[in-house]
Amino acid sequence: MKKQLQIAGLCCGLAAGICAAATVQTGQEFIYTPTPAGGPEMVWYLVDWGDGTVTPTWYGLADFSPEMSKVWNRPGTFKIQSQAITVSGRNIPLISSPITVAGSTMKESVPLSAKSSDAPQATDESRRPQSYTIHFDRIEAVDRLELAKETGAAFPDNFCIEVSTDGGKVWNDVPAAAYNHFPDPGDKKVCIPLHGLSASDLRVTSYKPPQNASGKYELRMKEPVAFGGGKLFCMDADPMAEADWNNMWLTYGSAANEVLHNFDPWWPTTRPDEGGLLGIGSTIWSHWNAMKVSWLNDPASKRYYEECVNSYPQDEHGLMGVAPGTFYHLDHSKHPVATALFVSGVSQWYLMNRDPAFLQTKDAKTGVALIEKVRKAMKFLLEDMDGKTGLLANHDSKSDGTVKGFGSNYWDAWRFGYRSAYDATEFYISLYWLAQLETALGNADKAAEYMALRPLVKQRFNEVFWNEETGRFIGCEGKDGSRHDYGFTFVNLQAVAAGLATPEHAEKIMQWLDGERTVKGDTSTGADIYYWKISPRCNTLAAEAIRPSFWDDWNTEVGPGAPGEYGKQVQNGGHIFYVSHYDLMSRLRIKGTDAAMKRMDVILDEFHKDQLHRKPSNKFGITHVEGILCEFPESGLVPLFMLTGVLGVEPEAAGLHIEPSLPTAWSYAGVTEYWFAGKKYSIRAERGLQQPEVNGTSIKVPAEGRWLLKPEGDVIKW
Numbered sequence: 236m237k238k239q240l241q242i243a244g245l246c247c248g249l250a251a252g253i254c255a256a257a258t259v260q261t262g263q264e265f266i267y268t269p270t271p272a273g274g275p276e277m278v279w280y281l282v283d284w285g286d287g288t289v290t291p292t293w294y295g296l297a298d299f300s301p302e303m304s305k306v307w308n309r310p311g312t313f314k315i316q317s318q319a320i321t322v323s324g325r326n327i328p329l330i331s332s333p334i335t336v337a338g339s340t341m342k343e344s345v346p347l348s349a350k351s352s353d354a355p356q357a358t359d360e361s362r363r364p365q366s367y368t369i370h371f372d373r374i375e376a377v378d379r380l381e382l383a384k385e386t387g388a389a390f391p392d393n394f395c396i397e398v399s400t401d402g403g404k405v406w407n408d409v410p411a412a413a414y415n416h417f418p419d420p421g422d423k424k425v426c427i428p429l430h431g432l433s434a435s436d437l438r439v440t441s442y443k444p445p446q447n448a449s450g451k452y453e454l455r456m457k458e459p460v461a462f463g464g465g466k467l468f469c470m471d472a473d474p475m476a477e478a479d480w481n482n483m484w485l486t487y488g489s490a491a492n493e494v495l496h497n498f499d500p501w502w503p504t505t506r507p508d509e510g511g512l513l514g515i516g517s518t519i520w521s522h523w524n525a526m527k528v529s530w531l532n533d534p535a536s537k538r539y540y541e542e543c544v545n546s547y548p549q550d551e552h553g554l555m556g557v558a559p560g561t562f563y564h565l566d567h568s569k570h571p572v573a574t575a576l577f578v579s580g581v582s583q584w585y586l587m588n589r590d591p592a593f594l595q596t597k598d599a600k601t602g603v604a605l606i607e608k609v610r611k612a613m614k615f616l617l618e619d620m621d622g623k624t625g626l627l628a629n630h631d632s633k634s635d636g637t638v639k640g641f642g643s644n645y646w647d648a649w650r651f652g653y654r655s656a657y658d659a660t661e662f663y664i665s666l667y668w669l670a671q672l673e674t675a676l677g678n679a680d681k682a683a684e685y686m687a688l689r690p691l692v693k694q695r696f697n698e699v700f701w702n703e704e705t706g707r708f709i710g711c712e713g714k715d716g717s718r719h720d721y722g723f724t725f726v727n728l729q730a731v732a733a734g735l736a737t738p739e740h741a742e743k744i745m746q747w748l749d750g751e752r753t754v755k756g757d758t759s760t761g762a763d764i765y766y767w768k769i770s771p772r773c774n775t776l777a778a779e780a781i782r783p784s785f786w787d788d789w790n791t792e793v794g795p796g797a798p799g800e801y802g803k804q805v806q807n808g809g810h811i812f813y814v815s816h817y818d819l820m821s822r823l824r825i826k827g828t829d830a831a832m833k834r835m836d837v838i839l840d841e842f843h844k845d846q847l848h849r850k851p852s853n854k855f856g857i858t859h860v861e862g863i864l865c866e867f868p869e870s871g872l873v874p875l876f877m878l879t880g881v882l883g884v885e886p887e888a889a890g891l892h893i894e895p896s897l898p899t900a901w902s903y904a905g906v907t908e909y910w911f912a913g914k915k916y917s918i919r920a921e922r923g924l925q926q927p928e929v930n931g932t933s934i935k936v937p938a939e940g941r942w943l944l945k946p947e948g949d950v951i952k953w
Contacts, residue, residue, distance in 0.1 A: 261338035265305045270329045272297045272319035277496070278327070279320055281418065285313030285334075288381075288424045293411035293494045294322065301498035302535060304428075308341040324416035347375050347461045357453035361443060365454035366397070368438035369461065374400060374478045376467075377432045380412075381460040382425040382439065388455040389445035392417050396427060399436040400478040400843070406438070407846050410494045410510050430491035431464060433478035467908060468877045469919070471901040479839045480874055486846055487511040487812075487863075488527060488871035501539055503866045506858070509850055512868035516543040517558040518573040519645055521580030522664075523813075523869045529587035529886075530878070530909050537588075544581055545596050549608050553615025567789060568641035571620060571629050572658040574612045575665040581609050582668035586675060586886035589912040589946055594676075606676075613669055613685075616662055625691035626699060627662045629653050636713035638783040646725065646773075648799075648806040650787045654712040656700040656726045660733055663692045674888035682888075696735050705754045706743040708736070711785075719785045722757055722775030724748065724764070725814045732820035741825050748818075756780075758801055759808065767861065769841050770815040772808050777801035791857075803853040803860060811862030812847070816872035816879070823880050828896040831880060838873060878906060882920055886911070891944040892953065893936055895920035903938070912946040927951075 259265045272278045279294035284305055292301050297319065307313070313336060317329040350372045355365035384390045396412035399405060412427050437459065444454040466481050485491050490500045493510035500513030513536060514524040521544060528536050548556035555574040556562040562569050585594055594606040603611075616622040620629065629636070634643035634652030643652045651657055670685035700708045702720050708727050709720040727748075731741045746752045748771060750761035758777040765771055778786035779794040779801065786807065791799035793807055802808035815838060822831040841847065850865070852858045863870050878884045881904050883894035891911045897904055897920060905919030916932045927942060927950040928935040934950055936942045943953035 257332075258335045258337055259307065261307055261310055261336055261341050263306065265307070265334075267303050267305060267315065269300045269303070269317040269319070271300045272321075272327045272329065274321070274327075276321040276323060276325070278322070279414065280329075281318050281320060283314075283316040283318075283423065285315055286311075287422070288426050289420055290426045290428065291414055291417070292498070293413070295494070295496040295498045295504075297321075299496075299498045301495075307336040308343060310336050310338050310340065312336075318418070320416050320418070322415065326416075326418060344462050347377065347463045348372050349458075349461065352458050354458075355444070355454045357447055357449075357451035357455075358444075359451060361446075361452050363444075363452070364440055364442045365444045365452070366438040366440040367454055367456060367459060368403070368436060369459050370403070370436050371434065371461075374433055374435045374474045375461065375463045376465060376481070377429045377434050377437065377461045377463045379429055379462050380427045380437060380439075381462070382427065383457040383460075384420065384422070385455050385457050388447065388453070390417070390419050390456065391439075391441040391445055391454055393443055394439050394441040394454075396429070397438050397440055398432055398434045398482075399438075400433055400475050400482070401435060403436045405843060407848075409492050410508070410848075411492045430485060430489070431467060431481070432485060432492060433466060433481045434461075435475075435478070437461060465907045468874075468904075468906055470877070470881070470904040472898075475843070476836070476839050479843050480877065482846065483839070483842050484871065484874040484877075487868075488874055489513060489531070489533075490868075490871075500536065505865070506850075509864040510848065511864065511870060512866070513871070514540070514868045515866065516540075518547045518555050518577050519557055519564070519570060520576075520868065521547075521573070522576045522583065522661075523580075523872060525580040525583040525587070526875065526879075527868070527871050529584050530911065532908065532910055532915065540584065541593060541596070544577065544584070545598055545605055547577060549598075549601075549603075549611065552619050553611040553613075554619070555612055564647060567647070568634055568643055569631055570643050570645075571631065571634075572644045572655070572661050574615055574620075575658070575661040578609055578612050578616070578665040579661070579668040581605065582665075582672040583886060586668075586671055586888070587911060609669065609672075613665070616665065620662075622662055622692075623688065625688065625695035626654065627659045627692075629655065629658065635715070636711045636719070637715050637717055638713075638785055640713070640787075641789075642787045646723075646806060648787055648791060648804075649710065649721075649723075649778075650719075650785050651711050653714045654699060656696070656708050656710055656723075656730065659692065659696050659700070660726070660730050660735055663689060663696070663735055664733055666692065671886075671888045693735050696730070697737050697740060700730075701740060705747075706752065707747055707754070708740075708744070720776070721778065721781075721785065722747075722754065722759070723773070724771040724775065725773055725811070725817070728771075728814060728817040728821050732817040732824065734824070738825075741821070745821065745825055765837075766802075767810040769838050769847065769863075770810045770812050770818065772802075773806055773810055773814065774808065778807045791859075798853065798855045798857050800853070804857075805859040805862045809860045809862065811867060811869075813862075813867065813869035813872050816869075816876060819873070819876045819880055823896055828881070828898050831876075832898045835876065877904070878909075882906065882918065884909070884918065889943055889953075890946055893918065893920070893942040893944060893950075894940075895936065895938050897922065897938045911944065914948065916944070918944075 278297045280292045316331045319327040349369045353368040396409045397406045444452045447453045490511040494508040496504045546559040555577045557564045636653030640650045640652045666685045670682040673682040710723040711719045753760045757775045759775040793799035903921045922938045924937040941953040
């Protein structure tokens with residue numbers, strides 16, 4: 236395992252660059268942050284490491300700069316020289332810095348084997364794109380691509396990297412690997428990070444190749460050299476599907492190869508560079524962030540998450556704010572459900588990392604320990620929101636669940652309030668997570684109290700929210716007794732995935748979604764429910780179908796010809812991709828793994844076409860039609876199904892629960908890097924295995940059964 240070194244003046248958040256000579260060991264990962272260039276233009280950075288290699292970044296706002304990683308294989312004193320290149324082509328030299336690398340010379344990495352390569356031919360046409368392509372013997376996970384000048388040839392000042400996973404039939408850009416005004420690297424190697432990108436083929440494409448000595452245009456360089464490692468997710472599936480699954484995580488899970496304008500995977504990037512995102516620092520995302528980040532080896536993101544959850548405001552009753560410094564979502568309404576999300580997120584985070592100091596960290600403003608904030612939050616849910624009765628209620632008069640109320644959850648265009656099925660589901664989930672946390676902390680009585688309440692919550696949920704006429708759960712019951720059923724797929728699927736629906740109710744819900752039965756009066760029925768293919772429409776009855784509408788038009792008006800017309804707005808007949816995670820988990824629970832994989836295969840086929848970099852606009856130029864990119868980091872929950880569904884990996888009080896559900900056609904599936912309780916593991920489920928096999932931190936378990944990885948590293952039947 237590479238050790239990571241961050242030194243004052245070299246790290247994220249320090250604008251002064253390197254203040255003094257630093258020392259690092261060979262083989263040790265070194266984190267470096269260039270001095271932000273500043274100024275009005277967007278820039279990308281190029282770092283010369285002093286050892287004959289240079290590394291470029293993607294481009295972003297000049298007031299920010301990225302964390303960059305470097306490992307030296309030989310000792311010596313090197314001079315790190317950074318520069319920023321603006322979008323108009325200005326070159327801005329930044330602070331140069333010495334670094335001493337100690338230790339012994341290490342063995343150089345062995346390049347991946349390429350079976351062939353195709354170099355372009357010179358042409359008289361200056362604007363004809365040219366590509367240099369390398370073909371691998373098999374699909375490889377590529378960590379970096381090295382480019383170098385050919386003697387006597389000009390290096391292209393514009394180029395991008397493209398990837399294929401099907402032998403070159405379909406090509407997609409690597410968003411973060413596109414460059415304009417690239418300086419001549421001389422005899423240095425250009426090392427382009429690709430972070431384990433799965434590829435059958437890679438190509439370097441220049442849209443305006445340089446001129447050669449005879450005046451023709453030619454992309455001429457030494458054959459690109461690729462270096463790789465292992466795939467994160469491994470499975471006995473079609474190699475292309477395995478590659479696309481891994482690349483979907485790179486895009487929407489870690490966002491490692493996406494353009495990030497703030498050089499930060501926690502801040503959305505705007506048009507035209509929208510892409511995947513790691514997380515958002517709002518309480519509303521606190522549980523999803525924990526699901527995505529808690530198992531990763533990403534110290535910077537883990538620090539940020541812990542800083543965020545410790546800075547969310549909490550009022551005297553225990554209600555949580557929606558983000559650091561505010562209780563109001565977009566200055567519009569409170570989201571009491573964020574209180575449950577906070578409880579679930581903090582609990583799951585602790586159970587994954589097992590760091591007691593995390594729970595004892597103090598709120599910067601109030602001095603209250605995080606664990607006390609969590610317990611106070613649950614007290615608010617139980618008492619102020621009536622959770623102890625089994626039926627959660629939002630008593631905020633502004634969010635009363637009527638057609639005049641304000642929205643009060645993530646789906647902010649709908650007037651959810653008072654008795655909300657969405658909020659009740661999150662409350663049910665939070666009871667489980669806090670029970671697990673209290674058990675881990677030795678508070679068995681309190682944990683038993685929370686677990687004992689869950690059956691009552693489930694009973695009341697099915698009694699209150701079930702609509703016998705439509706055969707699905709309504710979204711909300713207003714304080715005036717009104718019941719709002721617009722065919723909310725996101726409400727129904729999360730309830731099924733959480734185990735809230737009775738078997739009979741769950742079966743009817745899946746029949747409705749699969750078009751096996753039609754709900755009279757719905758706007759969307761049958762196959763049209765999956766019009767967007769990768770996930771269902773968020774509602775099957777148009778917001779404008781009932782007047783007055785349950786739609787909260789504080790930002791978008793609905794109706795024929797309006798900006799929010801059905802099918803033209805992300806929350807009204809559009810879709811948000813994350814719902815597919817709960818769709819997959821629901822199918823796994825009700826119909827089995829093969830049924831879930833049938834749905835996943837559709838998603839992978841669509842991802843293969845364009846990596847789901849889709850953000851269409853309606854006729855008004857509004858791009859909130861499909862919710863995949865930009866402010867939707869929860870899209871990363873879909874490839875996370877490999878862990879939550881196929882491998883059945885989840886922390887609990889006693890350790891890491893592993894309960895595989897392999898598709899019939901697979902003999903194995905696994906994850907090669909999974910961090911639990913401060914240790915890195917590889918976890919693999921295999922058919923034919925009778926007992927777990929533990930070799931250090933490499934774990935294999937039988938594909939059938941339930942297993943527990945204890946914090947100490949032992950694996951037992953569970």
